[in-house]
Amino acid sequence: MRTIIHLVKKEFLQILRSKLMLRVMTVLPTMQLIVLSFAANYDVKHLKVYMIDLDLSPSSRLIATTLEGSKFFDFQGYTFSQKQAFDALDKDKADIVIEIPRDFEKNLVKENHAEVQILINAINNQKSGLANGYMQAILNEVNKNIRGEWIGFNPDQTISQIDVVPVNWYNPTLDYPTLMVPGVLAELLSLITILLTALNIVKEKEIGTLEQINVTPVTKFQFTMGKLLPFWVIGHIIFWTGLSAGRIIFGIPILGSLWLLEGFLSIYLFVVLGIGLFISNLAETQQQAMFVAFFFIMAFILLCGLFTPVENMPQWAQWLNVVNPIYYFVEVNRLVLIKGSGFKIIAPIMGGMVFYAVAINSLAIWRYRKTT
Amino acid sequence: MSAIAVNGISKNFGEIQAVKPMSFSVKEGELFGLIGPDGAGKTTLIKILVTVLKPDSGFATIDHHDVVKDYHYIRNIIGYMPGKFALYQDLSIEENMKFFADVFGTKLEDNLELMGDIYKQIEPFKKRRAGQLSGGMKQKLALCCALIHRPKILILDEPTTGVDAVSRKEFWNMLQHIRTQGISILVSTPYMDEAAKCDRIALMQDGSIIALDTPQAIRDSFTYPIFGIRGANNYHLIEKMKSFPHLRSIYPSGEFAHLVMNQEITLQEIEDFAAKSGEKLIESKLIKADIEDCFIEMMQHG
Numbered sequence: 001m002r003t004i005i006h007l008v009k010k011e012f013l014q015i016l017r018s019k020l021m022l023r024v025m026t027v028l029p030t031m032q033l034i035v036l037s038f039a040a041n042y043d044v045k046h047l048k049v050y051m052i053d054l055d056l057s058p059s060s061r062l063i064a065t066t067l068e069g070s071k072f073f074d075f076q077g078y079t080f081s082q083k084q085a086f087d088a089l090d091k092d093k094a095d096i097v098i099e100i101p102r103d104f105e106k107n108l109v110k111e112n113h114a115e116v117q118i119l120i121n122a123i124n125n126q127k128s129g130l131a132n133g134y135m136q137a138i139l140n141e142v143n144k145n146i147r148g149e150w151i152g153f154n155p156d157q158t159i160s161q162i163d164v165v166p167v168n169w170y171n172p173t174l175d176y177p178t179l180m181v182p183g184v185l186a187e188l189l190s191l192i193t194i195l196l197t198a199l200n201i202v203k204e205k206e207i208g209t210l211e212q213i214n215v216t217p218v219t220k221f222q223f224t225m226g227k228l229l230p231f232w233v234i235g236h237i238i239f240w241t242g243l244s245a246g247r248i249i250f251g252i253p254i255l256g257s258l259w260l261l262e263g264f265l266s267i268y269l270f271v272v273l274g275i276g277l278f279i280s281n282l283a284e285t286q287q288q289a290m291f292v293a294f295f296f297i298m299a300f301i302l303l304c305g306l307f308t309p310v311e312n313m314p315q316w317a318q319w320l321n322v323v324n325p326i327y328y329f330v331e332v333n334r335l336v337l338i339k340g341s342g343f344k345i346i347a348p349i350m351g352g353m354v355f356y357a358v359a360i361n362s363l364a365i366w367r368y369r370k371t372t
Numbered sequence: 373m374s375a376i377a378v379n380g381i382s383k384n385f386g387e388i389q390a391v392k393p394m395s396f397s398v399k400e401g402e403l404f405g406l407i408g409p410d411g412a413g414k415t416t417l418i419k420i421l422v423t424v425l426k427p428d429s430g431f432a433t434i435d436h437h438d439v440v441k442d443y444h445y446i447r448n449i450i451g452y453m454p455g456k457f458a459l460y461q462d463l464s465i466e467e468n469m470k471f472f473a474d475v476f477g478t479k480l481e482d483n484l485e486l487m488g489d490i491y492k493q494i495e496p497f498k499k500r501r502a503g504q505l506s507g508g509m510k511q512k513l514a515l516c517c518a519l520i521h522r523p524k525i526l527i528l529d530e531p532t533t534g535v536d537a538v539s540r541k542e543f544w545n546m547l548q549h550i551r552t553q554g555i556s557i558l559v560s561t562p563y564m565d566e567a568a569k570c571d572r573i574a575l576m577q578d579g580s581i582i583a584l585d586t587p588q589a590i591r592d593s594f595t596y597p598i599f600g601i602r603g604a605n606n607y608h609l610i611e612k613m614k615s616f617p618h619l620r621s622i623y624p625s626g627e628f629a630h631l632v633m634n635q636e637i638t639l640q641e642i643e644d645f646a647a648k649s650g651e652k653l654i655e656s657k658l659i660k661a662d663i664e665d666c667f668i669e670m671m672q673h674g
Contacts (some may be wrong), residue, residue, distance in 0.1 A: 006474040208458035
C-alpha cells in the first residue's frame with residue numbers, strides 16, 4: 001500500500017509539472033463541452049425554399065405567405081421555370097422546391113383534391129427528413145385554412161378530426177444543450193481518460209523507465225494501481241468541472257441524486273481506465289497506442305447513441321453496444337440528470353459496469369504479465 | 373562463493389541466436405567485465421540476469437537465487453543500470469532519488485556514505501531536472517539510483533557508452549570504490565581499453581564467450597610478435613604491408629597500425645620492407661598485445 005502511495009505521488013508530481021497536460025485535462029474539455037453543446041444542434045432552421053407557382057391563385061399565395069412566415073423556411077422567391085428551380089437545387093441555393101401545378105385551386109374546389117410536388121435535396125438525410133415533415137405540417141395547415149374559408153366557418157370548430165399534440169416529457173422544450181451536455185461530457189471524459197492512461201504507460205515503455213521499474217520490488221499490481229488512481233482522480237475533476245460548466249452556462253437540469261452519479265462515475269472510470277491499460281499492453285510506441293485508442297474511441301462514440309438513436313441501428317450494431325462503455329454512461333447521465341432516475345433504475349447498469357471493470361482490468365493485468 | 377552463476381543460459385529471438393548456451397560465474401566482491409562489440413549479446417544476457425527476460429534454456433542464479441523463480445528476491449538485492457538512461461527526465465535529481473528510495477523502502481540519507489563522491493558531484497544540481505543534465509551527470513545519477521538500496525550486486529549495461537574520456541575514467545574509479553564496499557559488480561562495455569580495470573573479463577562475440585580470464589592472463593596468452601608502426605599515411609601503409617611475408621594480420625589501432633607476425637622478425641626488416649614499398653615509417657616499436665589485439669586475434673584466427 002505504501003508503495004502505491006509513492007507511485008501515485010510521483011505520478012502527480014509529473015502531471016502537475018507539465019503545463020500542457022494540465023491544460024489538456026481541464027481547460028480543453030470544458031471548452032469543447034461548451035462549443036460542442038452549442039454547435040451540435042439537430043434543429044433544422046432556415047431551409048431555403050423556391051416555389052414554382054403555375055397557378056397564381058389565392059390558394060397558392062396562401063401557401064407562399066405561410067412559408068414566408070415560418071421560422072423553419074427562408075423563402076427564396078418565385079419562378080415559372082422548372083429549369084431555373086432545378087438549377088437552384090443543383091447550385092445549393094435551394095433545399096426544397098415546391099411546385100404548384102396549373103389549376104391547383106380549381107381542382108381543389110371542383111374535385112376536392114389537388115396535388116403539389118415537393119423536391120427535396122437529400123444529401124443530408126436528417127435535414128431532408130425534417131424538411132419533409134415541416135413542409136407536410138405547413139401544407140396541412142394551409143389545407144385546413146383554405147377549406148375553412150370555402151365552407152365559411154372557423155376551421156378549428158368545424159372540422160372534427162383527431163389532432164395529435166405531442167408533449168415532450170423530461171425535456172418539454174426539446175432544449176438541445178439539455179440533451180447534449182450529459183452526452184458530450186460522457187464522451188470527452190472517456191476519450192481523455194482512455195488516451196491519457198494508454199499514452200502514459202506506453203511512454204514509460206518507450207523511454208525505458210518501465211524497465212528500470214521492473215527491476216525493483218514494485219509488483220505489476222502496484223504499478224497498475226499507481227497508474228490508474230491518479231487518472232481516476234483526474235477523471236473526477238474533469239467530470240465535475242464539466243457538469244458545473246453545463247449547469248452554469250446551459251442551465252441543464254439536475255433532477256437526480258449527484259451522489260448516485262458519483263457512485264456510477266467511480267465505477268465507470270475503472271472501466272475506461274482499464275481499456276486504456278489494455279491498449280497500453282498492445283502497443284510498443286505512443287504512436288501505436290494513439291491509433292489503437294482512436295480505433296476504439298471512434299467506434300464507441302459513433303455507436304453510443306448520441307448522434308444516431310441506438311434503436312435505429314442494425315441488430316449487430318446494437319449488440320456491439322453491449323461492450324460500449326460510453327453508451328451506458330450517456331444513458332445513465334441522461335437518466336439521472338434529466339429524468340431524475342433513482343438507484344433502482346440505475347442498479348442493473350451499475351452491476352454490469354462492476355463486472356466490466358473487473359473483467360477488463362483482469363484481462364489487462366494478465367496480458368501484462370505475459371509480455372514481460 | 374559466487375555472486376552470479378550462469379549455467380548454459382541461451383536466448384533466441386526468432387532465427388537469431390542472441391545468446392548461445394554459455395556458462396560462467398562471478399565471485400563475491402569481484403568486478404567482472406563483459407567485453408564485446410555491439411550485437412555480441414551482452415545486453416540480452418544482462419536482461420536475463422536482472423529478471424526482465426526469460427532464458428530459453430539453462431539457469432542462472434544471483435546470490436544463490438534462481439533468476440526465473442526467485443525474481444522477487446533478486447529485484448530487492450540487485451542494483452541495475454540499463455544501457456539507456458531510464459530515469460524520469462521530468463523529475464529533478466532529488467525527486468528521482470527520493471522516488472527510488474521510497475520504492476525500495478529505504479532512505480536516501482542511509483546510503484550516502486556508499487555513494488560517497490558520486491553524490492557529492494551531482495548534489496549542487498539536485499533541483500535540476502534529469503532531462504537537463506549532461507551525459508556524464510545523468511550517468512552518475514543513474515548510478516546513485518542503482519545504489520540507493522545498498523544492493524549486494526550491481527549490474528551495469530554499457531554505463532560508459534556515449535560518455536567523454538575523462539568521465540569514463542572517473543566512472544571506473546567510482547566502480548573501484550564501490551567494490552571496496554563489498555558489492556559484487558557485473559559491467560558490460562564495448563570499449564576494450566576498459567577491460568584492464570576489471571578483475572576478470574569475458575570476451576563476447578556473436579552470442580558466445582570466446583575468452584574468460586583475468587585481463588593479464590588474456591594478454592599473456594597472446595604469443596605472436598606484435599609491432600606498432602606509424603607512417604605518414606597509415607591507410608596506404610597498411611595496404612602496402614599486406615604483402616609482407618609471414619604477416620599474420622595488420623589493422624589500425626589509434627594512431628598506430630598493429631602488425632602481427634607469424635614468426636620472429638626484426639624492426640629493421642619491417643623498416644626495409646616499408647621503404648622498398650615507398651612508405652616511410654615515422655615510428656616503429658615492439659609492443660605488448662592489449663585486450664583489443666587479443667580480441668582481434670581470436671576473431672580472425674580463433
